[in-house]
Structure formats: structure tokens, C-alpha cells
Amino acid sequence: MIGVLTHHWAKDDKIEEARRLLEGNGRAQSMAPGFGSRTTLYSLTDPAKITSLVTWDSNEIYDQWRASPERAAAMAGAPDLWSRPPESERFHIAP
Numbered sequence: 001m002i003g004v005l006t007h008h009w010a011k012d013d014k015i016e017e018a019r020r021l022l023e024g025n026g027r028a029q030s031m032a033p034g035f036g037s038r039t040t041l042y043s044l045t046d047p048a049k050i051t052s053l054v055t056w057d058s059n060e061i062y063d064q065w066r067a068s069p070e071r072a073a074a075m076a077g078a079p080d081l082w083s084r085p086p087e088s089e090r091f092h093i094a095p
Helices: 012-030 059-066 069-074
Strands: 002-010 035-042 049-056 082-092
Touching: 002 012, 002 059, 012 035, 012 049, 012 069, 049 059, 059 069
Parallel strands: none
Antiparallel strands: 002 049, 002 082, 035 049
16 A cells, blocks of 8 residues: 655645645545545645645556546646645555
């Protein structure tokens, strides 16, 4: 099992729109094979920073999600919402 930690920085005038988009992405992820769980974190010091921790059965499953048409649809228009590119890192989850 892996965890994927991703930080997003919304443009100041797009914070609510970015939150809605990421919530929709989370709903789409939850229906994908190999999805484990998702936790969304809203920064206490930067209202524009939205972080998610998503677990998947494997790297390969996550790669399949990233290449899926469902993800493309869920994230349509996302680049217009970010003040800087999202940063993502994958982790092994300790047993």
C-alpha cells in the first residue's frame, strides 16, 4: 500500500472553486479500483493551501488512476485554479 501526499495552492480568488474541484476528484477516486482512503487537510496558516493524503493498493494502481479518463474529467480546468504547480510525493505505508 502507498500513500500519496499532494499539496495544492489555489489562487486567492479561486479557493472555494479549488476546494470543490478537489472534493469532486476525491469522489471520483473513491470509485476507482485499488483506492484506499482520502483525507483532505486545509492549512491553518495559508487558506489557499489544500493538501490531500490518499492511499492506494500500489504504485501501479495509482498510475492507472492518474492516466484514467475519470481523473481527467474530475480535474478538468484545474491548472487555472493553482497559483503554483501542485507538489506530490508517494510513500510506502508502514505495516
